[in-house]
Amino acid sequence: MRGMRSIGIILATSLAVAATGVAVAQVRQEQPTSALKGHNSNAPVDVTADRIEVQDRADRAIFAGNVHVTQAELNLDTARLTVAYSGGKQGARGVQIRRLDAAGGVVVRSPSETAKGDFGIYDLDAKLITLIGNVQLTRGPNIVNGQRLVINLETGxxxxxxxxxxVNSxxxxxxxxxxxxxxxGS
Structure with missing residues (x-):
């Protein structure tokens, strides 16, 4: 009888642990993730600015003045943007943007978040957005401040x-x- 009681306790404990695991899994699935999770970094990139300077030998273009970048649901605003690309030579199949470097105050927006910083790097190959200096990440009424923000576009x-x-305040x-x-209620 005592052996049956031990098995019953072990079985009940196992069921409780399994139920807790399911509840935790359900909670994790319901937690919101970044709207940038799964962002298509292969989508076309549209850029508008007051001025552009193309440096073909260096495989880069520099946009200056009221720069606005759009890629799918991602928007980026800055004062100056350097676009590093490859494939700009004759005979190539087109330009492939590799990296965007933003300076002069950077604002990155998605449908549910806004991130701000002094400088920004969007590495399209690594699918990472990094903001540096006086960083602020806002989602609704929630705000996080720091000096560096890294957003992984694959995982969100x-x-x-x-x-x-x-170094900072x-x-x-x-x-x-x-x-x-x-x-x-109370």
């Missing part, structure tokens, strides 16, 4: 770092402001 994961201590720390869902 965004990581904010505070930077080295003593935050002392090398990440700060955030988050709303708490209100519950009915």
């Amino acid at each position: 994961r965004a990581v904010v770092d505070g930077g080295p201590p003593g 935050s002392g090398g720390r990440v700060t955030g402001h988050f709303t708490v869902p209100q519950k009915n």
Whole structure:
């Protein structure tokens, strides 16, 4: 009888652990991910600006003044943008954009998030967007501040770092402001 009781306890414990695992999996699936998760970095890139300088020998183009970039649902605004590309030589099948370097204040928008920083790098091959300097990531009323933001477009994961201590006003720390869902009743 005692052996049956032990098996019953083990079975009940196993079922509770399995149920908890399912509940955790359901919670994880319901958590919102970045709207940039799965962003198509192969989509066409449209750029408008006040001025363009093409440096063909260096395989780059420099856009300046009110630069606006659109790729699918991603928008980027900045004062200056350097586009590094390959395939611009004769006989090539067209230009392939490899990287966008933004300077002079950068704002990246998706349908649900806005990220700001002093400088930005969009590595199309690695599918990473990096913002550096006075970074702010906003989603609805929630805000995270730091010195570096890296967004992985494949996973939708965004990581904010505070930077080295003593270099900025935050002392090398990440700060955030988050709303708490209100519950009915006390």
